[in-house]
Amino acid sequence: MITLSNVGKSYGHDVTIGPVDLTIPEGGITALVGPNGAGKSTLLIMIGRLLGIDSGHIEVAGYDVAKTKSKDLAKIIAILRQENHFIARLTVRQLVGFSRFPYSQGRLTEADEVAINNSINFLNLEGLQDRYLDELSGGQRQRAYVAMVLAQDTEYVLLDEPLNNLDMKHSVQMMRHLKRAAQELGRTIIIVLHDINFAGHYADHICAVKEGQVTEFGTPAEILTDSVLTRIFDTPVQVIDGPNGALAVYY
C-alpha cells in the first residue's frame, strides 16, 4: 500500500502540488491521469523518492520514503522515468543487469542471472539481449527499460508515461506485458498515462490529478463517465459503449 498524507511541493510562487492525501491499494495497475502540467509525473517521482517533498509524508509498504535508506528502498520501489539517456553504450542484457545492483552491488550472482533471464524472457527480449540500446527501435528500447525495472524485483513499480512515443501495436503490447506483470508476478504497478482509454481498459484503479490535487480515485467504471471525465480534462467528453468496454470520445 502506498499512502500519501498531506504531501505538498511548491515551485516558485504560484505552482504548487498538494496537499495530497491518497491511498493506492496493493496489487493491480493504478493509472494516474489528468491534463498536462497537472502534477502526475511530479507525484510519481515524489513517491519514487527522486524528488523531495516540502511537507507531509509518503509511505510505501510501511516505509517512510524520506527516512528509509535509498539502498533499502531500492528493493521495494523501482521507478522508470520518461527520458532515459545513458552516456555509456549498453546492451539490453547489461542494462537489465544493472537492476540487480541493490542486491549484489554489481557482483552478479547466479540468482541475479536467473532474475535477469526471467525478466528478459518475460518481455520477449531473448533475441535482442546482446544488442546495444542504440541499435533498437523505440518500442524495443522501451521494453528493455521495463525489463530493467521488473528485474529489480520490487513490489512496487512506478512508470512515467511508458507509452510515450509508442505506436498502437507497441502500446497495446506494453500494456499487456504490464497487466501480466501485475497478475502473474503480483507487482503493484503505478503508471502515468495520457490516453484515458488505455487507462480505462487496462488499469484496475484510476487516479485523476488536476492542478496539483487528486480529484478522483476509483475503478475505471466509476471514472469513465461523461461528467467525471469532462470535469477532469476540462473538455467535453462523451463515454460510449465500445466492443471491449467503455470508450471516451473527446473529438
Next chain:
Amino acid sequence: MHSPVDAQETPTIAAGTPGVTGPFPTFRARRRYWTLLSILSVLAVAIGFGLLAWNNPMPVDTEGFWRIAELRATNVIVIAVVAFCQAIATVSFQTVTNNRILTPSIMGFESLYVAVQTSAVYFLGISGIVALQGLPQFLLQIALMVGLSLLLYGWLLSGKYGNLQIMLLVGIIIGGGLGAVSTFMRRLLTPSEFDILTARLFGSISNADASYLPISLVLCLVAGTVLLSQGRRLNVIALGSDTATNLGISYRFEIMRVLFFVSILMAVSTSLVGPMTFFGFLVATLAYQFADTYDHRHIFPIAVLAGFVVLGGAYFVMKNLFYAQGVVSIIVELVGGTVFLIVILRKGRL
C-alpha cells in the same frame, strides 16, 4: 548512425555466452579488449625502457647503465604519476558529471595554477618562481586547488543550485576569469620575467621536482585506489541521477566523494608538471574507444596505460628527436588531437 531495427526479429541468441551478464556482450569484444590491453602494456614497457636506455652510452647489464638509468627514472615516475592522475581523474569526473566533453582541467584547475604562478612572478619578480619552490609551497598549492574545487562543487551541488550543468558552466567561467587576470598580469611583465614564466606554463615533465615525488605518489595512490575500488558504483552513477537513485545510490553524497578525490588527483598532477589541458580529455576518450564497455574496472587500466604511452611517447620524441623535452604538451596536443580525430571519424561516435 545505426538504423533502428524493425520490430520483427529473428529470435536467435547472439554470439557470446547467453545467460551471463558481463562488461562484454560477445567473446570477440572481450578478446579485443584483452588484445588492446596487452598491446598497450607492451608499448608502455617499451617506452619506459626506451626512456631509460635510449642514448645510454653504457651497454645494458653494466653497473654504469643502471646508474644512468636511475638518473632518468625520476622522469619516468613523473610520467607515470601524471598519466595515472589525469586518466583516473578525467574518467571519474566525466562519469559523475554525465558528460564526455568537459574535463576537470577546464574547470578552473589549470587556470588557478596559471594564476598562482603568474601572480608570484608579477608581485615578486623572478624570485617569485624561486619562492614557489619547496615542499610546503607545493602542498599549499595542492590544498588551494582542492579547496577551491570543493568549494565550487559543494556550493553548486547543494541547495537550490543542485545542478551539474550550472556547476560546469560556473567552473568554466571561473576558469576563464582567472585566465584573463593572468593574461593581464603577463602583459605587464618584463620580457625576461615573461620568458621564465612561459617555461613554467607549458605542461612539462622537466618542471617536476624529484623532492615532490614521494608525497605526490602517496596522494595519488590513496585517491586513485579509492576511485579504482569504486568501479562498480561508478558504473551505476554513470546511468545518471534518477536511475542511480532508483538503484539505491545516495547520488549527491557519492558524486561529492568522487569529485573530492578527483580534485586531489588533478591538483597533484597540475602542481607537479603544470597544465595539460588536452591530455586528460584525450586519454579518457581513447580509453572509451579502446575499452568499449561501460565498466570502469575495465576502462581505468586502459586509460592509465594509454596515458603513459601517450605522455611517455611524446616525451621520448621531444627529448630524443627535437631535444626539447620541456614542452611535451605541444606534441601531446598535436599527435593526440590527430589520433583522436582519426578514432572519432572512423567510429562516428564518442
